[in-house]
Amino acid sequence: MVEEDNKYNHQAIEPKWQKRWEESGLYWAEDNSHKPKFYCLIEFPYPSADGLHVGHPRSYTALDILARKRRMEGYNVLFPIGFDAFGLPTENYAIKVKKNPAEITKTNIDRFRRQLKSLGLSFDWSREVTTCDPEYYKWTQWIFLKLYEAGLVYQKELPINWCPSCKIGLANEEVVSGKCERCGTPVTKKNLKQWLFKITQYAQRLIDDLDKVDYLDKIKTQQINWISRSEGALIKFQISSTKSQINTKSQILNSKHSVEVFTTRPDTLFGATYLVLSPEHELIKNKELGIKNYDEVMEYIEKAKKKSDLERTDLAKEKTGVELKGIKAINPATKKEIPVWVADYVLTGYGTGAIMAVPAHDERDWEFAKKFNLPIIMTIAIDNASDNLTKEIFEFAKKISILADKKNKKFIFDGGFGLDIAYGKITRNHGDIDAQVEKDDLEFWKEYFVKEGFEIKKNPDERFELYIADNGKFHIDFGCYRGKFIKNSIKGTEFTAFSPKEILNFKKSECKRLGTKRLKDVHDFTLFNEMAYIGDGFLINSGIYDGLTSEEGIKQITKWLEKEKLGKPAVNYKLRDWVFSRQHYWGEPIPLIHCDKCGIVPVPEKVLPVTLPTVRNYEPTDTGESPLAAIKDWVNVQCPKCGGKAKRETDTMPNWAGSNWYFIRYTDPHSNQAFASSKKMKHWLPVDIYNGGMEHTTLHLLYSRFWYKALYDLKLVPGSEPYSKRVSHGMVLAEDGKKMSKSLGNVINPDDVVKEYGADTLRMYEMFMGPFSEAIPWDTKGIVGVRRFLDRVYRLGARGNEHGAMSTGPKAQDSGLKVLLNKTIKKVTEDIENFRFNTAVSALMVLVNEMEKQKQLPITHYQLLITLLSPFAPHLSEELWEKLGHKESIFKEKWPQYDPNLAKESEIEFVIQVNGKVRDRMQLPADISEKEAIKKAEQSEKIKKYLDRRQVVKKIFVKGKLLNIVVK
């Protein structure tokens, strides 16, 4: 770009300052400082071959602004950067271009580093870490061993995603809707021994400790949902087989075989009419049982295994299963024999991998029982205790109807009372009556209801109350009760009943407030029709527990099970243990050795790291093993314990491993004594603010919190939570509103933007484009506006000597601008802290617009503007600061303070409303009293017009804002 008078030359300015900042080490964090510390962290990038995405600067600039501001406020700031370099995309790319992933990574990182530096981010580059650097992953391996020694790692045979065509194990993210990402073949399962982390052991703490941290609510909820705790009971079902007939109670208790199930509904135990095992369940393998149709069962299991996840979890598909013939289970409550089935709708990974099926009260069991003709027993009824109340209401309604007829008034019930049947399911109980009356009759009805002892309330949610709206709508809420099916006819004086069948055919809206027949009938209807009742209620068909509420039933039955040693209360989490093995090359080798004699032996600390050897082929092998398995001289080692022949573990770690603890390493990145010195950790940790994408709020955030807690338990880190505060940025979408992707050809390259408009413009545009946490489409035209703004700031400083800001001309005493300046300082300061960068930028724009209108602009005012602008547009601000004659960097300046008294206007536009509508506005002192305001209002011609010949009912005065005159 040619340098013009009215535009600044970003291509000259930006590299100049980047170089100076780097040379002076302006942004280096101090390990020993008396200043308060501030650790702000961005998720370090994965250096893909695509280079930097315009989404990266959004997150980085935001925290850069915060970091710069905090430095100016006197904090010792740690704002580090590194690279999350291990992982699949690089490996796949390496395979494609037949190059070493290490070389590719180096090239990519170099490019990323150059790109990041061109954005003028105030990273402390002296602390850069890279996860694939042996100096780094030495400590990843070390942490792994510490956690291994602590008993948090175990081995288990588990299915991996397997592409039968590529003969390759796939990561979950390579499976796209059940198919191999590369060739489109449906993915199946293959069992392999894998390393797992016992994250489930920390499930409860991972939930509980969320109270200690300041994460966005939606992040907390997502974590809680991911862990998903449910309370219930473990119940033991004895198994009888053809080989050992069991009939008596004592025999049942002594039976050799049993199946344990987890349920959240022990109150439905009496309705458990069969058991279902997952295909992977251990019991099936037990030959002693004498399953008669063993071959058939095995065939089913084999089929299930071949199914993809997609097929198995497809909700639309019909349920399948096979009965285990020749064996029965005993329902511990009824002591009756019930059949045992195997079906793949029962998952192996959750609970015990077996369930008690209660078809009457579980939709899936219902569906299964219907298909295979299994018995269904209702054990939950819905409360029918308040029949009397219902009757009362009924009578009352009749009375009103008769009265209405007599007096020739209208009273139309719309709605009934009883069960709430919504969305095709009986959900909960409800009872209210809506009614409509004629407006003219309203007074009559009001009077009547008051006479009847009703209190007329405004809030329709209060129970047992009458509510009458001015538009003639009634709402009588009688609280919860159950009753007969009733329905008003349109006339409002007749009631008709619905049949159960009718109810089933109701549409969503019609189902809202319907009565039902007596509850027993509801159950008959459920039984003979098409649904399970999954809600709470009262126990029936449950022996001595009949009549208890579900809640009470759960307690009592669990208590009894515990006493009889047939079960116990239990908590389950959906969270699974973390599979830590990858059968891939490009990851940290797991530092374990398999010795025939000694078993699993950890690699001794002293010889860490176990470095990744160079191999010829990076493709996973067709056995599903990592390519490392093929390197004989790497695999074969001496056992560190006995010196005998041993083999290395050939699986590598997932790319979560390095990113799990990088924020710790930043505190002491060059130590070869420890993963970080405890002194430095104590100084810097926890991270004060951590920003990243929403896509990492479950896995990455949870995994790293888990490791941190485990390390805390080993007294290796100073706290139990790694991040005090977590925020998230929204995605930058393409101009078409879609996700940017190479295949769609809608990718914006930040390099181009930096080249054409400059880094300051890019930074500011990304802050200005919209709320930080929302996804926002890119708008090339929008950038122009920001660049224009920066040029105007530039010109404002350079304009004519006489009145220009660059000169130390006369100090204008423009109090209007002074107020605006203070307001702007306040707004920008607060907005940065609250991550509302878009409005901070607009506040700066407003200030500049005002400044341009000034005839004289005192240099102090201009300097203030530049200081406020500096975190957003660091290069231009430095340049202008220097032009103003300053020798030191603007970032050594103090962040501006505002005077709260000056941040308010002394005179405001006061609004006068009549009946809530704005009728006049006038310039008045901000602290004007009510009396004064009323006086002014009464003088107004515009207002007079509205007050004329009307009665003033009320005057509402809001200080500093408005006056509302209510007239009749």
Added chain:
RNA sequence: GCCGGGGUGGCGGAAUUGGUAUACGCGACGGACUUAAAAUCCGUUGGGAGCAAUCCCUUAAGGGUUCAAGUCCCUUCUCCGGCACCA
């Protein structure tokens, strides 16, 4: 299906948490400068009626609470994100 978050001009979005709806920016239109264009500057810009002053309507739709609702409550529609046979 469940959980979470939204819906405001032609577009991205503001609105001090119940108190002037549409800040700021983009775009569009008109004008100035220029031989011309770009750049820059100035003006207009939610919709409708009117020559005008002025008036009416407007925050997905409908209803409610309130002196006052984009904001609170109820109902409906709709979009986005996460989870999903989790017993």
